[in-house]
Structures are given as structure tokens and as C-alpha cells.
Amino acid sequence: MVHILKNLKKGIINENPVFILLLGLCPTLAVSTSIDNAFGMTAAVMFVLISANIIVSLIRGVTPDRVRIPVFIVIIAALVTIVDLTMKAFIPELSKSLGIFIPLIVVNCIILGRAEAFASKNTLADSVADAIGMGIGFGVAITVISFFRQLLGTGEITIFGTPVFSAPGLFDNPMSIFILPMGAFLVLGCLLATLRYMGVIKSG
Amino acid sequence: MSKTNFRADIVPILFLTVVVCVSVIALAYVDSITYEKIETAKLEAFKEKLSVHFSDMTDFTSNDANDCYVVFTDNNTIGYAVKAVGSGYGGTIEMLVALEPTNLSSTDDLILRGLSVISHSETPGLGDKITQSFFLDQFQEVLFSGIELSKTGGDIDAISGATISSKAVINGIVSSIEDRFDSLVELVSSVEVS
Numbered sequence: 001m002v003h004i005l006k007n008l009k010k011g012i013i014n015e016n017p018v019f020i021l022l023l024g025l026c027p028t029l030a031v032s033t034s035i036d037n038a039f040g041m042t043a044a045v046m047f048v049l050i051s052a053n054i055i056v057s058l059i060r061g062v063t064p065d066r067v068r069i070p071v072f073i074v075i076i077a078a079l080v081t082i083v084d085l086t087m088k089a090f091i092p093e094l095s096k097s098l099g100i101f102i103p104l105i106v107v108n109c110i111i112l113g114r115a116e117a118f119a120s121k122n123t124l125a126d127s128v129a130d131a132i133g134m135g136i137g138f139g140v141a142i143t144v145i146s147f148f149r150q151l152l153g154t155g156e157i158t159i160f161g162t163p164v165f166s167a168p169g170l171f172d173n174p175m176s177i178f179i180l181p182m183g184a185f186l187v188l189g190c191l192l193a194t195l196r197y198m199g200v201i202k203s204g
Numbered sequence: 205m206s207k208t209n210f211r212a213d214i215v216p217i218l219f220l221t222v223v224v225c226v227s228v229i230a231l232a233y234v235d236s237i238t239y240e241k242i243e244t245a246k247l248e249a250f251k252e253k254l255s256v257h258f259s260d261m262t263d264f265t266s267n268d269a270n271d272c273y274v275v276f277t278d279n280n281t282i283g284y285a286v287k288a289v290g291s292g293y294g295g296t297i298e299m300l301v302a303l304e305p306t307n308l309s310s311t312d313d314l315i316l317r318g319l320s321v322i323s324h325s326e327t328p329g330l331g332d333k334i335t336q337s338f339f340l341d342q343f344q345e346v347l348f349s350g351i352e353l354s355k356t357g358g359d360i361d362a363i364s365g366a367t368i369s370s371k372a373v374i375n376g377i378v379s380s381i382e383d384r385f386d387s388l389v390e391l392v393s394s395v396e397v398s
Contacts, residue, residue: 089241
């Protein structure tokens with residue numbers, strides 16, 4: 001039990017995939033333009049991560065070592081395609097705004113990384129805990145980045161299309177640079193620097 | 205020459221094959237239940253885009269290439285639409301040009317009913333103003349020959365700071381309509397016959 005809690009917690013804080021391991025930066029930087037996108041991306045990544053970890057952990061005893069990477073990739077690609085098709089069928093709006101980044105989850109290092117480094121060597125329960133922890137860690141990171149980018153770049157925060165907060169001065173004169181790709185790097189850089197300053201990231 | 209070792213050489217191949225087969229079956233199943241929903245969602249989304257310009261439309265028909273449309277209200281033709289593509293600053297701009305149901309003897313007689321942008325990747329804050337109504341409204345009730353920037357004698361004012369995007373919209377409309385005019389005429393005559 002202690003094990004499971006530890007595995008769950010490490011993905012959120014000590015080994016946060018985005019802030020500490022700096023994995024999966026491509027979708028993190030690209031789709032973090034609004035909180036809605038962040039939620040959609042998190043849901044997709046979470047589903048693929050948990051399912052991939054479950055399957056990889058279940059077949060870890062029988063997977064021949066020489067073909068393990070192709071096997072993982074096939075499993076992940078199939079899961080991602082399932083997510084992509086389901087999203088297109090039931091929430092076309094979200095699927096449109098996430099665009100190419102859903103298919104690109106196939107090559108997201110967080111998922112292959114967890115399958116290879118964790119799920120292929122650990123029990124089912126531990127792997128699920130690891131996936132949930134990593135998924136939440138990714139979700140927290142991308143949501144925080146999206147929050148700053150949307151707030152500074154458009155002047156208002158919308159959740160599921162409904163505006164919940166609008167900054168008076170910013171709304172009329174938003175700093176559009178934060179919505180542009182460059183803004184993603186600025187926000188991520190500042191967040192990493194802050195986390196390091198606060199001692200969450202240990203140097204060296 | 206080493207002998208083929210079943211465990212080391214054949215098993216990995218068989219295992220990977222089995223994994224791929226299982227994945228394919230799973231995907232085929234998901235596709236079979238989502239295919240129709242995806243197609244209807246696409247059709248609905250497109251119908252909504254057309255109805256922006258033809259508020260009383262009840263149905264539409266398209267050609268095989270899916271770039272020309274005839275819009276109906278209870279079997280009466282109320283207008284045409286053509287998909288237009290321009291190359292903008294950040295990539296392709298896909299647009300829908302709505303046309304009045306004029307006589308289709310030449311492109312000169314065409315009158316634009318309106319314009320909407322289906323997809324684009326122009327710079328947010330500058331080029332993406334092509335999706336705002338102050339720009340798009342200029343394309344309502346304009347002769348096809350007037351689709352040109354006002355500084356070169358046309359009816360359309362460019363967006364300041366986004367000349368390339370504005371030009372891309374205009375060039376896209378003009379070239380696409382010229383290219384697809386014949387297919388539009390063909391579609392319209394085939395509709396009238398049936």
C-alpha cells in the first residue's frame with residue numbers, strides 16, 4: 001500500500017514529467033493556449049498512459065526483450081487511435097482544437113518512457129499508480145502553463161467555453177505573445193526558474 | 205553459421221505479430237462504431253457553416269470533389285457555394301465563398317453573398333483578424349470583379365498589419381473560383397436536370 005502511494009505521489013511532485021523530467025514538452029508547449037485544451041489533452045494522455053501501463057505490465061512476463069519497444073509502440077499507437085476516433089465522434093470541437101497533437105501522443109516520451117522504465121518491470125497495481133501519478137503531474141503542469149498563457153495572452157480565463165474570470169486592463173490589451181509559441185517557452189522557463197528557486201527542483 | 209533458435213529468433217516475431225493483430229482487431233471495432241458518428245459530425249459542422257450565409261437553407265448537394273455546393277430551400281435553388289483555398293502567412297487558409305444564384309454564363313456575373321473562414325493558421329492578434337466580421341462583412345453583396353484590395357482599385361480594405369493574410373484571402377477566392385467555376389456550372393446543370 002505504501003508502495004502504491006509512493007508511486008502515485010512521485011509523478012505529481014518529485015518526478016513530475018514536465019517540470020522535473022522535462023518529458024512530453026511538445027504537446028505541453030503546443031496546446032497550452034487555453035485551459036480547455038489543457039483539460040482535453042490531460043484526459044487523452046491520462047487514458048493512454050493508464051491503459052498502456054496496464055497492458056505493458058500485464059504482458060511484461062511474456063514480452064521478448066528484443067521486440068519490446070516495437071510492441072510498446074504498437075500498443076500505444078492503437079490506444080491513441082482509439083482516443084482520436086472517439087474524440088472525433090463525440091467531441092469534434094475539442095478534437096479540432098487539439099488537432100495533430102492527439103495523434104502525436106504516440107511519440108510522447110512520457111508514455112513510452114513510463115512503459116519502458118516502469119510498467120515493464122513492475123506489478124499491475126504499481127504501474128497503474130505510476131500512470132495515474134504521472135498523468136496528474138502532466139495535467140497539473142499543462143494546466144498551470146495554460147492558465148498563465150491564457151490569462152496573459154487573452155486577458156480572460158474560460159473553462160468549458162464559459163468565461164470565469166477576466167482581467168480588466170488585460171482584456172482590452174492582451175499580451176498576444178503569450179498565446180504564440182514563444183510565450184510557451186517564456187512561461188515554462190519562468191515556472192522552472194521559480195520552482196528551482198523554491199527548492200522543488202534540486203540542482204545538480 | 206549459427207542454427208536458428210526457436211526461442212530467441214522465432215518467438216519475438218510471433219509475439220509482435222500477435223500484438224499487431226490484436227491491435228488491428230481492436231481498432232477495426234472502434235472504427236466500426238465511430239465511423240458514422242464522425243461522418244455525421246463533419247456533415248453537421250459543414251451544414252452549420254453554410255447556414256451562416258443561407259439562413260433558410262434546408263438541404264445542399266455537393267460535387268464529387270466536394271468543393272462546389274448548391275443550396276436549396278424545399279427544392280428551390282437559393283444559392284451556390286465554393287470552397288476556396290489561399291496560401292497565407294502561416295499556412296493554408298480554407299474558406300467558404302457563398303454566391304448568389306445568378307446566371308452562370310461567366311465569372312463576371314457572380315455576386316458574393318458572403319465569406320467565412322473554415323480553417324487557417326495565421327498569426328494570432330494580426331493575421332487571424334481575417335476571421336473577424338469587420339473584415340469578412342466586406343465580402344457581402346460584392347461583384348466577383350470587385351474582389352481586389354482597395355489600393356489596387358477593388359472593394360476590399362486590407363487589415364493593417366496583416367497585408368499578406370488579406371491578400372491571401374483575396375487571391376485564394378479569385379483563383380479558386382476561377383479554377384472551380386466549370387465544376388460549379390457542371391454541378392448546377394446536373395441538379396437542374398434531375
